[in-house]
Amino acid sequence: xxxASPVAALGTESAFAVLAxxxxxxxxxxxxxxLGIGQPDFPTPPHIVEAACxxxxxxxxxxxxxxxxxxxxxxxxxxxxxxxxxxVDPGAVVVVPGGKVTMSFAMMILGCPGAxxxxxxxxxxxxxxxxxxxxATGVGYPPGGRDGISFSADEVLGRITARTRLVVVNSPxxxxxxxxxxxxxxxxxxxxERHPDVxxxxxxxxxxxxxxxxxxxxxxxxxSLRDRLIVLDGxxxxxxxxxxxxxxxxxxxxxxxxxxxxxxxxxxxVNAAAQHAGVAALTGPEEPVSRMVETFAERRDVxxxxxxxxxxxxxxxxxxxxxxxxxxxxxxFSARELQDRWLDEIGVATIAGPSFGAGGEGHxxxxxxxxxxxxxxxxxxxxxxxxxHVSPRRRAA
Numbered sequence: 001x002x003x004a005s006p007v008a009a010l011g012t013e014s015a016f017a018v019l020a021x022x023x024x025x026x027x028x029x030x031x032x033x034x035l036g037i038g039q040p041d042f043p044t045p046p047h048i049v050e051a052a053c054x055x056x057x058x059x060x061x062x063x064x065x066x067x068x069x070x071x072x073x074x075x076x077x078x079x080x081x082x083x084x085x086x087x088v089d090p091g092a093v094v095v096v097p098g099g100k101v102t103m104s105f106a107m108m109i110l111g112c113p114g115a116x117x118x119x120x121x122x123x124x125x126x127x128x129x130x131x132x133x134x135x136a137t138g139v140g141y142p143p144g145g146r147d148g149i150s151f152s153a154d155e156v157l158g159r160i161t162a163r164t165r166l167v168v169v170n171s172p173x174x175x176x177x178x179x180x181x182x183x184x185x186x187x188x189x190x191x192x193e194r195h196p197d198v199x200x201x202x203x204x205x206x207x208x209x210x211x212x213x214x215x216x217x218x219x220x221x222x223x224s225l226r227d228r229l230i231v232l233d234g235x236x237x238x239x240x241x242x243x244x245x246x247x248x249x250x251x252x253x254x255x256x257x258x259x260x261x262x263x264x265x266x267x268x269x270v271n272a273a274a275q276h277a278g279v280a281a282l283t284g285p286e287e288p289v290s291r292m293v294e295t296f297a298e299r300r301d302v303x304x305x306x307x308x309x310x311x312x313x314x315x316x317x318x319x320x321x322x323x324x325x326x327x328x329x330x331x332x333f334s335a336r337e338l339q340d341r342w343l344d345e346i347g348v349a350t351i352a353g354p355s356f357g358a359g360g361e362g363h364x365x366x367x368x369x370x371x372x373x374x375x376x377x378x379x380x381x382x383x384x385x386x387x388x389h390v391s392p393r394r395r396a397a
Contacts, residue, residue: 068095177318212319
């Protein structure tokens with residue numbers, strides 16, 4: 001069978017493969033702690049679920065506008081004004097079934113053979129997958145900043161060429177948990193003034209999940225970028241709605257029309273009841289989000305302290321999302337080997353760093369979207385495993 005080359009070029013997301021393996025082991029009776037999948041372990045807040053049920057009861061069963069119902073696009077614009085102090089035209093908002101769609105549309109619109117797209121490496125694996133699908137050449141850039149896991153404007157600006165069409169920025173970042181400092185983003189914006197044809201995709205899906213001294217800074221506040229900035233956001237992480245598949249993009253100029261045309265061709269519209277739930281999420285009480293952020297902060301402190309006590313492991317302190325990305329080179333094992341052996345031998349699911357790009361070698365991603373007790377038990381199992389398998393010389397080092 002011949003498969004078209006763009007489709008054949010598609011990669012995948014290893015977290016789902018690890019999830020399937022972990023679920024298979026659990027179904028066989030094994031005790032498995034899944035610190036691999038990036039999914040909050042909280043239920044969707046009740047008022048959001050009730051809004052979806054009410055929408056169905058009221059007969060919202062049909063097609064919606066391809067770019068989203070007006071009430072949701074208006075709620076998204078109002079949310080940007082409330083949190084960021086930025087006026088957004090609801091007409092610039094395109095509601096999509098999950099954040100991946102916005103990034104895919106951006107790369108389909110701006111990527112083509114001969115073009116280059118800059119993306120974080122390590123970074124969310126679908127960036128590179130969709131870059132390859134578009135026919136563009138992916139150019140990875142490493143993390144930076146004072147913590148070494150966030151963002152460095154110089155790393156991006158130094159890689160821009162005459163062929164660069166798009167730069168992808170992700171803060172808070174997956175897989176590192178790093179949060180870009182405002183000064184670094186300001187330097188990026190200033191540097192991009194010398195490259196007026198380069199667009200930016202700012203992936204801000206974890207924007208509300210910040211619990212360190214560095215607050216989230218949105219590129220949406222950079223007025224000079226607005227005519228070439230695409231902002232990706234959604235409800236999956238902030239409101240524990242991963243299965244609802246509800247996200248959006250804020251697009252510049254006529255690109256909202258282009259993205260809407262893609263929506264018409266690919267999926268027609270987003271689930272109607274889910275969109276009404278989205279309105280409830282953005283206009284309803286914020287206490288569930290605040291409690292979730294406080295819980296993630298507590299878990300972050302527990303896992304970082306525990307990781308830094310493990311033999312051969314060093315972990316920088318992440319300030320956002322719900323990931324830790326420790327350096328495991330001191331163990332003497334490759335990241336992939338640790339991923340596989342920890343799952344098979346001690347029932348702890350993690351994701352090897354190379355799943356997020358070549359820059360992830362020597363690291364393993366831990367998601368602390370599990371209870372503190374689960375995090376502590378996972379660290380206990382890994383500590384015992386490393387104590388058995390890491391040589392005394394390496395432990396001393």
